[in-house]
Amino acid sequence: MNNRPLILRGNINIKNMDGYIIGKIIKNKNIVDKEEYIQLLDDKNINLFEEGYKGYIFEHEPQKINLKEINYCSNIKDYQTLLDYEVIEIINKKVIRVLYRDDSEDNVIVVTNQCNSNCIMCPDSDAVRNTKENPDIKKLLEQVRCIPNDTKHITITGGEPGLLRENLIKLLEECKKYLPNTEFLLLSNGRIFSNTDFTNKVKESLPQYIRIAIPIYADNENLHDKITRAKGSFKQTIVGIKKLIERDVDIEIRIVVLKKNYQHLEDIANFIVKEIPQAKMVNIMALEMTGNAYKNREQVWINFDEVKEYLYRACITLIESGMITNLYNFPLCNLDERLYSLAHKSITDYKIRYKDQCEECLAKGSCGGFFNSTINFKDIEVKPIK
Ligand code: SF4
Missing domain, CATH: 3.50.30.10 (Phosphohistidine domain)
Structure with missing residues (x-):
């Protein structure tokens, strides 16, 4: 429901x-x-x-x-x-x-609101990330113990979960113990894994089925750090990713497409192919325009149409090198049709919106639609597929 x-x-x-x-x-x-x-x-x-x-x-x-x-x-x-x-x-x-939610495949455990980066397109606002009221670890552990053990998928997210340090390790151990058959996705900016001791401890505590998803916004520190507004974040993230890979942890690389990086998508793809070929997959994502993203919309929003050609070339670069590549949050009719098979219905159910014209589209059943936060952006046009 x-x-x-x-x-x-x-x-x-x-x-x-x-x-x-x-x-x-x-x-x-x-x-x-x-x-x-x-x-x-x-x-x-x-x-x-x-x-x-x-x-x-x-x-x-x-x-x-x-x-x-x-x-x-x-x-x-x-x-x-x-x-x-x-x-x-x-x-x-x-x-x-x-x-x-027992009828949802989208369940998340939010472990903190705080973050050590301050991304220009973060879907959370500064007010949310600066709140001192984080979920306490005792409650998080109780929550894990109550989740039915036949649950297929849980996403662990923040803020930046790595900021919990020892408490993240406790949480992962609890997940490993009580939900041994569940697939976990841990969303992180990856910086914390540049710390070898911490990464060693995390490795020991990981549930059997877990992937860590880490975003890279550019192929160089200058642009990446401008987007994260955290100096040194690119270097830490890349070192963190490599340390996890050395320890056989499954990594997913995420690229969020925004005005500042869409013309460099192919460069980012080439960087991943060269530097992180062991990544299990690369997911390229369109923006959710809430929080900081909405506040900074002049600097971050870019129309799907303008992204199309750059996105195509980045996907081809990744696919030709054998990387599993997925597109999240892109409505089908705003993509090059050669990329349709990469697109997923990825928007959380209660946030999905369609335009009136979508009713006449034959592809609506396979199209993930728009975020509630982007549907009314003036420059969005749909072209119903017939
Ligand atoms: S017209 Fe609407 S339903 Fe059809 S592909 Fe475009 S966004 Fe999706």
């Missing part, structure tokens, strides 16, 4: 000292191992109430249940949108936050 709320509000009563609980939903039924679960009961199933759950969500406050000793919520708007095995955090007197 798309567009289900991630924050729910209502009457929330958590009795423990921490003022929150994290658990997974079990809806209108009972299970044996209750400790990690939050039982959700609508009015007509209230007779299924049993003691022993971590918490309860009632449709309305029940009259015949002793509420003094239990963690419970009632009269929660949209409570019925929660599904079995979804992981939630209930914060006393405040909100219910949905941390894991």
Whole structure:
């Protein structure tokens, strides 16, 4: 189900000292191992109430249940949108936050808002990245323990996850232990991996199926560092990537296309082919125009049409050298048609938008559309495929 709320509000009563609980939903039924679960009961199933759950969500406050000793919520708007095995955090007197969607392949663990770079096209704003309120490690570990162990995919992201240092290692170890069959994608700017000791520790803690995705915005430090607005970041990132590769860690290189680098895409492709041929894949991505990207839109936004020819040449360079190459966030009709097979429906479901004219396009089913943040940019045109 798309567009289900991630924050729910209502009457929330958590009795423990921490003022929150994290658990997974079990809806209108009972299970044996209750400790990690939050039982959700609508009015007509209230007779299924049993003691022993971590918490309860009632449709309305029940009259015949002793509420003094239990963690419970009632009269929660949209409570019925929660599904079995979804992981939630209930914060006393405040909100219910949905941390894991059981029907989504797009689940993320956000480990920090902070970052050691300050990219000109970051989809987060300065305000978000400068917030002091990061998720605490105790909660992150609880979240991992609650995620069902048949989950196919989880993305670990920030900010820059590497800033967690020892806590990132703890988190990765927990993922390895509790989710041994899950595929992880760790998004990082890669700078932290230029530190050999840290990279050695990370290597030891990695889950079996994990890829680390690291962006390169240019083939030289001058342009890359201008985009990251962090002096020395290019050198650190390249050293970090090479250290990970030396330790047999799967690496994905990401290239984000913006006004400052689109004319250099082929140079970046050549650089990757020459310097990082061991990368498992290269994903070239169009911008999400939120946060810093929107604030700096005059410097970062470039129309898809202008990118087309440069993008084609970069893709051909990569493909001809045997690199797996993918295109993310590009609407099909704005690509050279020889690249259609590289394009993926990559935009998170609730952010996808289409133009009215897309209704008459035969390719709509295979097209990933636009971000909600770019759909209204004036220079975007669609050319329905017929
Ligand atoms: S017309 Fe719309 S649906 Fe068709 S390819 Fe373009 S963006 Fe996608």
